Amino acid sequence: MLNLLLIEDDLDLAETLVEYLAIEGLRCDHASNGMSGLHFIHQQHYDVILLDINLPKLDGLSLCQQIRTEGIDKPVLMLTARDQLEDKLEGFRAGTDDYLVKPFELSELVVRCHALARRRSGQIKRLTCGDLEMNLTDRTALREGHLLHLSPTSWRLLEKLLRASPEAVSRRALEESLWGDNIPDSNSLKVHIFNLRKAVNSGFGSPLIHTVPGFGFVLRETKHETPH
Amino acid sequence: MLNLLLIEDDLDLAETLVEYLAIEGLRCDHASNGMSGLHFIHQQHYDVILLDINLPKLDGLSLCQQIRTEGIDKPVLMLTARDQLEDKLEGFRAGTDDYLVKPFELSELVVRCHALARRRSGQIKRLTCGDLEMNLTDRTALREGHLLHLSPTSWRLLEKLLRASPEAVSRRALEESLWGDNIPDSNSLKVHIFNLRKAVNSGFGSPLIHTVPGFGFVLRETKHETPH
């Protein structure tokens, strides 16, 4: 389920949007001005940020620029009544990913959100990383053409890592994707990672699962050598 | 420089587009039907695929679906005269990332291409200084192409310094970014800087981390000589 943030000062419009999105199965927080929106962004994880341009406190363009310079790379979709070419160009210059002119069709907004969130769960049938290949339709995972034996949780872990690849995934995110909100306070994740490593790495040349100290794990082909 | 593929059967339009894109500094191959487009995609790397829907041999929607099921996750931008809501929804259902209705402004096409490319392949967020490169997405740091081994705190220090570069950062600011309000009253920062120096400078030609006496540290390629 996608988690959205709507930053919009028109309360009527915001309410309508949030309600409609809920029907479509999308969670959506709402901030009514730029500063508050920024606060939300720092506070919580969102898959997509829906951003009006005309906002009190901090306008949408500045907000977008700011989070980009902060290194926050979340997908941003600008929603605005400004339909001039120059407005759009400015939006993209500020670092937005998409630009939708009001009034727009709600269903178009929804599909664009999904496209931005890269949640192609329904679309992508095959995930790969190096010589590792995961086939979602027949639920098989291959390495160098050999079938891997994966337990259900190992499978889910690997899928999560593959979808994120080459991005690293935090321990937190992995735990949430496995157990949702009730994360066990044991070392369960460690054991699952261990099992997954055994299944994916054992017998093959280079390891694909790497740990990122103090953060989590990455799936990627081994790259450069350390000096010395 | 971006590398695009345009799949479009209207040869006049295609020519115009390719020429305009060249002026804007974007390379663009052209395929005039779906099968040929598919062939190009398999053959070569593209940052973004511009896709018409009405195509001979293999229509755009099917083509898009097919590459998605093949696991090819390249950004696709559909360019079409079909402006009905249902057409757009179908496009996104087929797995496109963006949808632009003809006629469109060429400059909008260009900025959308950049936005798409940045998100997909360029989702990789990098910070660099000279031959030092920090990859924030997969959390690796390279110098002269060699992987650096950094502890979590070394990583945070380096990130802070890179973000500020070429400006100097005060000791105070560094300590706050590491420990927030409860800064230890020992020489911990000194040791961390020392370790970071060892990791970043050792074995390489010129040092990158310089101390600013009485203030803090800078990350800079060439040492700035202070006049006496």
Next chain:
DNA sequence: GAGGCACGTTAACCCCCCGTTAACCCTATC
């Protein structure tokens, strides 16, 4: 219903990395 199997969970253990600390060293400055 008994046994076997696969799987998730938990605890226990170990190792070594890493953060902290304190000490010492060097060098400039007065």
Next chain:
DNA sequence: GATAGGGTTAACGGGGGGTTAACGTGCCTC
């Protein structure tokens, strides 16, 4: 030579991360 700012080194202790085994549960088979 006293002092202060900065650099270097080593010891220690905690904890992050890896590994293993035991246990329980559900499911399948016989």
